[in-house]
Amino acid sequence: MANSCFQLVLFLPLFLMFVSLEASRFSSNSSNSKPSCIGIERKALVEFKKGLTDPSGLLSSSWVGIDCCTWMGVGCCNQTGHVVALDLGNLGDCYDKKIGYAPTTNSSCLGGEVSSSLLNLKYLKYLDLSMNDFQGIAIPNFLGSLEKLSYLDLSNASLVGMIPPHLGNLSNLRHLDLLGLSSWVSDLNWLVGLSPLKYLNLGNVNLTLASTNWLQALNMLPSLSELRLRGCELHNLPHSVPNINFTSLSVLDISDNNFNSSIPQWLFNICSLLQIYLCSSYMKTSVSDIPWGNICNLRTLDLFENQINGDICELIGGLVECSNSSLEDLWLGSNQVSGQLPDYSLARLQNLRYLLLFNNVISGPIPASIGRLSKLEMLDLSFNQMNGSIPDGIGKLANLNFLLLDNNYWEGSIPMNIDQMMLSLEVLDLSGNFLNGSIPLPVGRMEHLAMLYLSNNYLSGKIHDQWRDSPSLGIIDLSGNNLHGEIPSSICSLPALFWLKLSSNYLSGELSFAFQNCKGLTMLDLGDNRFYGNIPKYIGKDFLSLSELRIRANMFSGNIPEQLCSLTHLHILDLALNNLSGSIPSCL
Template structure:
């Protein structure tokens, strides 16, 4: 009996172990999503795979409607969509959280690139469509459809259902028509770029429903009917970058509301003709401002600009070109309180005189071209600007010879002295400018040749 009892005990232990192993296997299978008829399980057929099958299928549907002449989607194969180019997933849930379908231009795009060139380039790109399957990517936080050609289709309403979006870029994608106010549903957005042609906004009230917005670009969007633009923008204190270039902004009557953009660092209102003196004075409260672009605004005057420049203590870049500004350069710049200013463009105005001696020593970019009244003494006043990399002085009234001191600007990469009244010989000291890449001396009375040491 003892032997028989011992055998039963051993058999029982073996059976128990087998049962525990079976339970463990079932638990593993359950955790991996197998065996329960769940079509949206996490795929585990490939090592490291973590892609939702329904989202993988949605991505392939999206791909089928995208123009792809250079096989940009070549990595979109296999089960693990999280490893595909332009796609990223949440490592915990496996949901697709990022989709970057920006058209892969061969040039390096910067904001200063000629947008009209981008327009003509976009017209030559084959047509794409936004596939409705985009709505299956419910957990997207990042979506970039920029620089494609969506053939003047309206902005897809499906985008407003992606309520987890934090980053949305639809710029220069050839969308057409009214920007849907339903974009206000995307209350988690911190980055919104709608810059481009053919879009318009009649009322910006929806923007106030995105309380944490930090970056907003609506350049080239027609805002001519959005009479509340200024008040809505001013109600978003988190804004750090605001670009409204060529947006046909409506005039804002005084009195203006109290300044509320306490975090603003970059402001581009260029190509808008309704920038009033009151608005410039209002800007004097923007002490966090680092980049101010107001070229081709047309209605600017020196006095309110001086008030603003005296308060913008953190300014690094200032562009006031093509504004027909009148007055003395010295008087304007004497009010610049920022000693960290690196980029200053005053070209194509009606300014006269020279730079105040000893000021703006950190300048790396200075353009005074096309003022016609900048005089011979300009070189003497530039003596302390030894950090200059770009110096534009074309189209002025500079006479006399180029002084030998030009060789002190050893960091110069660009020098334009064309279309002046300069005479004499090219000084040997220009040979000191070993970093110089572009030199323009035409339409002067200059003799000699450029030193070989350059």
């Protein structure tokens, strides 16, 4: 999360949605009462297919028969039979977002060449080749001659090279998505001819050569409603613009650039803006220098990972200057904002869903009014200097999925009826504080809880034996507390548990056969406790997914069991500072 910028779902204009539906209605023209496809256009599609690599036979099995209007991904006009849409965007896992490129072992990717036979589709309005793997071929110049195109999506298709200025000839274009291409531009002046353009995404395209005049070129597009220039190596954000033509702009994403400047005032004069993404762009601004009250329609404000300073009270006070604040998402993590959260003005952000203020220098308590933010789904105040007790008002946030309050100075005990009030909670992180008392029984009765972090506090007592009602719980970290006693057997009844960290406590006892049921663990850390007896052989026989095993600084004795050699996924094994004897198994 900390390395990424958060974005919402794209909402295409109504006419684009209509064209998309037309493209996906693969068999809509098969009725005898409707015209079949035109012969020259069928031939053009066959030639186009010959240039493609299609390892899975996706097109070979579906592009059959004389009526190309029934072929997968081909959309025809119901009245004339002309091909108007070609939708071959890969909706599977051809492009793996986690690794950032197309896996070579995947057979669903289309590749090869993009044939110029497409020029014979004279009525083509919609072309989507996104999320395929064309393995570094150049973006075809001839695309600029498909004069009726209104929708062009080549995103994440492994195309490279300079973006052809010929695309500026597409005077009907309303949607252009070139996200994720290894490409660059010499300038952006070719955009001037695209006056109807409503959606433009050049994310990760190298705009270094256009960095001095990129804004002037884009300012010539009066119809633009969504502009995304994330990670384009821009370094110039003008402080003044004579005339702003972005009267329709609702989404602006210029994050992950290197502006190294303050946020310009003109940005907050675009009253139509609904979403602003400026994260990781080296912005240096005081909250007092920004006219927050000018953007009353704003729903998303993403300023994550910049150098914004000033009083959080002033920032929130400015955002609620509008009589009915529409703000839903405020991402302000990893900045230098200070002060205390205001009580009255915070409560007026009634539509807030995400409030992320982590890694700042905010101090003081959480105001009681937090409980009035009934739509809140994520609250992250971690890595600040906040103190006091966690208010009961947080328990009123019935829609909260993520509660991250770690690494502050909270005191007192853990919201006891948390299972009855926070029914939607999935992640609870209270680690790195000064909380005391015992682990409340209700924590083990939360149906949707998936991650529980309570490490590095002053929690005491035994780990309770009521964990059977948390079927989603996969991560438990209770390390660095004052817990004592044995590990309760019910922990191993959690079907989703894969990560268990109980190190640096005063836990004791032998690892009984009840612990044998924790077969799904990938990480087990029991270090710095008082466990004794032999290292159980069942760990090597039954914990076959284990990648980390840490049981250092206990009182285990006897031999190291050879069964540990069966743990083929094991990367970390720490048995130090015990009373072990015998030889180290040669297989280790």
